[in-house]
Each structure stands twice: as structure tokens, then as C-alpha cells.
Amino acid sequence: MSYNTLVSADILHQQLDNPNWIIVDCRFSLTDSEAGAKAYRRGHIPHARYVRLDKDLSSKITAHTGRHPLPDFTVLTRKFGDWGIENHCQVIVYDNAAGAFAGRLWWLLRCLGHDNVAVLEGGIQQWLKQGYKITTSLPKIKPAIFKPYLHNESWLNALQVQNNLARKSICLIDARSPERYRGEQELIDPVAGHIPGALNRPFQLNLDARGLFLPPSTLNKQFNRLLGDEAPEYVVHMCGSGVTACHNILAMEHAGLKGSKLYAGSWSEWIRNKNRAVFRPST
Structure with a gap:
């Protein structure tokens, strides 16, 4: 059996020594880029390898990008192989x-x-x-060859978002907190507000009080209430x-609402161009 959205700690524990299961630790902190690596060294799930958001899962920031630009897919493909990921593996x-x-x-x-x-x-946290148990032992990684099959329709750039919003052909959902969305609080980016026309669904709403995802049926109802008549494939x-926008994509997929996309640059890229419309509280 393969797993495509979520997996429980119990199931992972049962498969812990399965050589076809590759475990990856993605801990990170936006306020301390070394925090995840330090936590990994203090203890991680056995056989897990560590990857960093800023160095492994993003490319370098430029004057035109957001804070976590998409990585170079050729480089990322090579890294997948270095991490031992093959096409048949369960990750x-x-x-x-x-x-x-x-x-x-x-x-x-x-x-x-x-x-x-x-x-x-x-x-x-749920594992513990x-x-x-966790371990400080580093995994023995057998390098592999990963063959990519790029789905470049999975994301939109800023111009595509701008044009599709003008045509009203997409439903844009912002995963930030309500305070950041409304422009009342902004501690990370230099401009507060949101893209006009975007709806707000903080990614934390996908979780229950224990930090676990809500049942698929509940997520399905909540997203359908937000989307109205919009089909999932028109959602961005x-x-x-x-980064956290992917959490909403995951939640939709888990709820059976398949095919939504990512605006990869997001707010931190959008505000780089002063000609792009911005909603602020004062407007």
C-alpha cells in the first residue's frame, strides 16, 4: 500500500526498517535557520535524513523573487538521488x-x-x-538515481496569477494568519496587506487541538463552503x-479535492513589483 497525503506514527513505526521507505526530517525555523539542524542532531526518527528549507528546498533570493523561491529542479533531482530516493520508494x-x-x-x-x-x-511530537524512540545516529544512505517527471502546471507565476485574477478564472486562497491577511500585523515582509480578490484560509484551520489533521470529510465540507462553486483545479x-500554502494543498488533497495549484512566489514576491495591486487596511 502506498501513502500519498498523510501517514500515522503507528504505520511508520511498523515500516521503520523497510528499505523502500525513505524518511526525511524537514524541521526548520523562519527566525533561526540553524534550529532545525540542531534539533536533528539532538535526536531524530531512526533512518531520517535532514534537509533544509532555505538551502535544499529553495533557490537563492534575488531582487525579483520571494523569500523562498522554487529550487532549481535539476539540482533538486540530483539531491533526491543523493538522499537515496528512487522512483519506487515510499517517502x-x-x-x-x-x-x-x-x-x-x-x-x-x-x-x-x-x-x-x-x-x-x-x-x-506525535512520534514521541x-x-x-529517536536517535542521534546518522542514517546509512545509499545514493540512487531519481528520474523526474515534471508537472509544471502545478504552480503559477506572478503574471499568471495577475492575468487569471483579472479574468476571474482562478480562486486564490491565502494561507497566512487573518491579521497578516488583513494587513493589521506584518512582522516578516516589508508590506502589509493581501492580493485583492484573495480569500483567507489560515493553514492552522486544517488541524485539530492536538495538531493533527481534521478528518477528510470535515476538511471537504470546510473547503467546499469556502470555494462555493469553484472546482478544485481552479484553486490557487x-x-x-x-511554503505554508502547501499545507492547504495537502489538506485539499486529503479531503479528496484534487488538482489545486500553488502561487510559488506568494506575497513576498508579489510586493516586489510596485505596479501589482495590493489591498491595505487604509484603502
């Missing part, structure tokens, strides 16, 4: 932020044609809560830099 990704960062790698793997990838429900997700 499990986790973090300590309810999937907020692991979702980025989940989405990137799917973009490159690898559907057998799932996020660990509840992350490493269920009494499973964004956030501050194209």
Missing part, C-alpha cells in the same frame, strides 16, 4: 510544525512526478507522544513565501 516527510515545512517537500516531490510521499501526522494557494 515520509516530517517536521515539528504540524507539516508546515514538510508540506513543501511533499509538494516538490509531487511536482517531480513522485506521488508516493506522505506527511507524518503530528510530526515528531506515542512512545517511539499562496502564503508569505510559498
Whole structure:
């Protein structure tokens, strides 16, 4: 059996020594870029290898990009092989932020044609809560060859978002907090507000009080209430830099609402161009 959205700690534990299961630790902090690597060294799920959002899952920032530009897919493909990921493998990704960062790698793997990838429900906290052990031992990685099958229709650039909004042919959903969406609070990016026409669904709404995803039926009802008559394939997700937006894509997929896309540059890219429309509280 393959897993394409979420996997439980119990199932991962059962498959822990399965050589066809590749585990990836994606812990990261936007305020301390070394925090994830330090946490990994202090203890991680056995056999997990560590990858960094800023260095492995993003490319360099330029004057025209957002804070986490999409990585070079040729380089990323090579890294997948270096991490031991082959096309037939089941990949499990986790973090300590309810999937907020692991979702980025989940989405990137799917973009490159690898559907057998799932996020660990509840992350490493749930793993520990269920009494499973962690280790400081580094995994023995056997390099592999990963063959990509790029789905470049999975994301939109800023111009495509701008044009499709003008034609009213997409439904844009912003995964940031309500305060950031409304422009009342902005501690990360230099401009506050949101893209005119975007709806708001903070990614935290996908989770219950324990930090686990809501049942698929509940997520399905919530998203359908937000989308109205819009089909999932016309939905485009964004956030501050194209990372937590993947959480909403994951939630929709888990709810059976397949085919939504990502505005990869998101808010931090959108505001780089002063000619792009911005909604601010004062307007």
C-alpha cells in the first residue's frame, strides 16, 4: 500500500526498517535557520535524513523573487538521488510544525512526478507522544538515481496569477494568519496587506487541538463552503513565501479535492513589483 497525503506514527513505526521507505526530517525555523539542524542532531526518527528549507528546498533570493523561491529542479533531482530516493520508494516527510515545512517537500516531490510521499501526522511530537524512540545516529544512505517527471502546471507565476485574477478564472486562497491577511500585523515582509480578490484560509484551520489533521470529510465540507462553486483545479494557494500554502494543498488533497495549484512566489514576491495591486487596511 502506498501513502500519498498523510501517514500515522503507528504505520511508520511498523515500516521503520523497510528499505523502500525513505524518511526525511524537514524541521526548520523562519527566525533561526540553524534550529532545525540542531534539533536533528539532538535526536531524530531512526533512518531520517535532514534537509533544509532555505538551502535544499529553495533557490537563492534575488531582487525579483520571494523569500523562498522554487529550487532549481535539476539540482533538486540530483539531491533526491543523493538522499537515496528512487522512483519506487515510499517517502515520509516530517517536521515539528504540524507539516508546515514538510508540506513543501511533499509538494516538490509531487511536482517531480513522485506521488508516493506522505506527511507524518503530528510530526515528531506525535512520534514521541506515542512512545517511539529517536536517535542521534546518522542514517546509512545509499545514493540512487531519481528520474523526474515534471508537472509544471502545478504552480503559477506572478503574471499568471495577475492575468487569471483579472479574468476571474482562478480562486486564490491565502494561507497566512487573518491579521497578516488583513494587513493589521506584518512582522516578516516589508508590506502589509493581501492580493485583492484573495480569500483567507489560515493553514492552522486544517488541524485539530492536538495538531493533527481534521478528518477528510470535515476538511471537504470546510473547503467546499469556502470555494462555493469553484472546482478544485481552479484553486490557487499562496502564503508569505510559498511554503505554508502547501499545507492547504495537502489538506485539499486529503479531503479528496484534487488538482489545486500553488502561487510559488506568494506575497513576498508579489510586493516586489510596485505596479501589482495590493489591498491595505487604509484603502
